[in-house]
Amino acid sequence: MKLLGDIKMYCIKVDYFMWSEEKGEHTEPVYLSIDVECGKLICFHEDIRADLRVFDTVAEAEAYIESHNTGVNISYENPEVVAIKYDFDAREWKEI
Numbered sequence: 602m603k604l605l606g607d608i609k610m611y612c613i614k615v616d617y618f619m620w621s622e623e624k625g626e627h628t629e630p631v632y633l634s635i636d637v638e639c640g641k642l643i644c645f646h647e648d649i650r651a652d653l654r655v656f657d658t659v660a661e662a663e664a665y666i667e668s669h670n671t672g673v674n675i676s677y678e679n680p681e682v683v684a685i686k687y688d689f690d691a692r693e694w695k696e697i
Contacts (some may be wrong), residue, residue, distance in 0.1 A: 605689075606686075606687075606689055608686070608687075608697060609684045609685065609686040610655045610656065610657065610664055610684070610685055610686075611655065611656045611657070611658065611661070611662045611681060611682050611684055611685070612632055612633065612649070612653050612654060612655050612656070612662065612663075612682070612685055613632065613633040613666060613680055613681070613682060613683075613684065614630055614631070614632050614633070614652065614680070614681055614682075614696075615625075615630070615631060615645065615677035615678065615679060615680045615681075615684045616628035616629070616630060616678050617629050617630070617631045617632065617645050617676060617677045618675075618676055618677060618678070621637065628677075628678065629647070630647075630652055631645035631646060631647055631677075632645065632646055632647075632648070632649060632650075632652055633645060633653070633654050634646050634650060634652045634653045634654055635652060635682075636652070637652050643669075645677070649653060649685055649694035649695075649696070651687050653685075655685070659682050662682040663682055666675075666680050666682070677685045683696050684696070684697045685697065
């Protein structure tokens with residue numbers, strides 16, 4: 602039997618290129634999400650949110666990366682599939 606607390610999903614995390622006066626050029630880890638109003642605009646957020654693009658399996662997430670990779674990524678590097686799960690005690694999504 603599968604319980605809701607046992608369910609995990611998968612999302613895509615990338616190292617997003619950033620610049621600040623304090624750090625200069627650097628990267629920060631962010632999650633891929635979809636703009637829900639237009640449905641096609643890819644966005645990146647630092648936290649796990651309701652508009653996060655999620656997948657049921659690692660294979661589905663890897664296929665998405667492969668099909669959306671143009672070979673020239675000017676805003677991020679190192680796309681990876683990560684597992685997430687809802688922590689009912691803390692009442693928040695967490696990367697596992």
